[in-house]
Each structure stands twice: as structure tokens, then as C-alpha cells.
Amino acid sequence: MILFVLCVLSGIYAYCRIRFPLKYEELVTKYATEYQLDPYFVFAVIWTESSFRSNVQSHAGAIGLMQIMPSTGEWIAEKIGLDEFNQEMLLDPEINIRFGCWYLAYLSRLFEGNEVKILAGYNAGPNNVKNWQEDWGEGHLPDAEDVPYSETEEYIKRVNNAKKIYEWLY
Numbered sequence: 715m716i717l718f719v720l721c722v723l724s725g726i727y728a729y730c731r732i733r734f735p736l737k738y739e740e741l742v743t744k745y746a747t748e749y750q751l752d753p754y755f756v757f758a759v760i761w762t763e764s765s766f767r768s769n770v771q772s773h774a775g776a777i778g779l780m781q782i783m784p785s786t787g788e789w790i791a792e793k794i795g796l797d798e799f800n801q802e803m804l805l806d807p808e809i810n811i812r813f814g815c816w817y818l819a820y821l822s823r824l825f826e827g828n829e830v831k832i833l834a835g836y837n838a839g840p841n842n843v844k845n846w847q848e849d850w851g852e853g854h855l856p857d858a859e860d861v862p863y864s865e866t867e868e869y870i871k872r873v874n875n876a877k878k879i880y881e882w883l884y
Contacts, residue, residue, distance in 0.1 A: 727883070734879050737766040738779070741811045749819035754884070755829070756815060758876035759836070762869065768807045777804035780814030790816055830870055834861050837869040 736742075736757065746753040763781040764770045776783050782790075784801035790813045791799035803809045818832060824840060825831035835843045838861075846862065861867040 730879065731883055734761060734876065734883055735766065736884065738807055738811060741808055742815075745812050745815035749815045751815055751818055751822070752877075754877050754880040755873075756811070756818065757880050758873045759814065759818065759833075760811075761876045761880075762872045768810065769805055777801060778810035779807055780810050780817075782810060782813055782817070786817065787813055793820075829874070830861070833870045833873050834866050838863055838866045 734757075738760070742753050742756050742760070745751075746756045760766060760779050763776075764779050766779065768779050770781075771777050772781055774783070777787070782804050784804065787801060787804050788799055791797075791803075794812075794816060804813070818836065821832045821835045821840060825835060825843065831843050834846075842863075861870065
């Protein structure tokens with residue numbers, strides 16, 4: 715939220731465009747369109763996950779721009795009919811963005827377009843979101859503050875703030 719306020723109020727529009735780039739715009743637009751996603755939502759996820767660094771790997775083992783776990787990448791490859799998948803393929807920006815967009819669209823269908831649940835599923839796993847819904851009811855998770863994992867709550871807030879900045883800038 716602080717970044718959003720600074721960008722909007724500071725008058726340093728050019729700085730904000732550097733800080734929140736449209737890197738890989740052609741690929742993001744292509745796959746966001748194919749999977750019926752808001753491109754600014756995808757840009758915000760990439761910004762939050764990797765700051766547009768395609769060769770990054772997390773301590774948990776997630777890979778690339780959209781920080782896809784190798785097991786999730788293998789599952790997605792199977793679902794979309796991509797033979798001979800290996801985890802190094804996740805370092806390729808096109809494959810990573812394609813897989814990330816496919817997965818966001820899958821989560822969107824699973825959670826009926828609820829962005830809090832989509833992002834919670836992306837960060838903490840869809841099974842955790844389903845368990846939270848079973849424990850607290852189907853209507854649970856209307857806001858990021860309802861997420862029981864503080865890391866996931868902060869993740870959702872960061873993505874939502876980045877999305878607001880992207881919408882404002884572009």
C-alpha cells in the first residue's frame with residue numbers, strides 16, 4: 715500500500731514506471747488473453763514473485779518469473795499436453811508465463827474468480843484454501859486479513875497493491 719501511495723502522491727510517475735515495468739509485455743498479453751486473465755493481475759504476480767528476474771529460484775525451490783514449483787510445472791505440462799517436461803524449462807520466460815497464466819486461470823475456475831482465494835491458492839496451495847473453506851465455511855476468505863498464514867496474507871496484499879499501481883500507471 716505504501717508503494718501505491720508514494721507513486722500516486724509523489725509525482726514521480728517516471729520512477730514508478732521504472733519500478734513497475736511492463737517487462738515481457740508481449741508474452742504476458744498473449745497468455746493473459748489466452749487464459750482470460752487481467753494482464754495487470756499477471757504483471758502484479760510476476761512483480762511480486764520475482765521482480766521480473768527469469769532465472770531466480772526460491773529457497774523452497776520455485777523457479778522463474780512466476781515462481782512455479784517443479785512438481786506444479788510437471789503437472790501443468792501434463793494438463794496442457796507438453797511432452798518431455800523438465801524443470802529447467804521453467805527458466806524460459808515464455809514457458810514460465812504460459813504455465814503461470816494457465817495455473818492462475820485454473821485457480822480462477824476452482825475459486826470462482828475470487829482473487830483472494832486465487833492468490834492464496836497460488837501462494838499457499840489450493841488444498842490449503844480448500845481446507846480453510848472446510849474449516850470456516852465456503853464464504854471464508856473475503857479479505858486478505860482472513861488468511862491464517864501471515865506470509866500468504868502479506869503476499870495477497872503485495873499483489874493487490876502492485877495491481878493497483880499497474881492499473882494507475884498504464
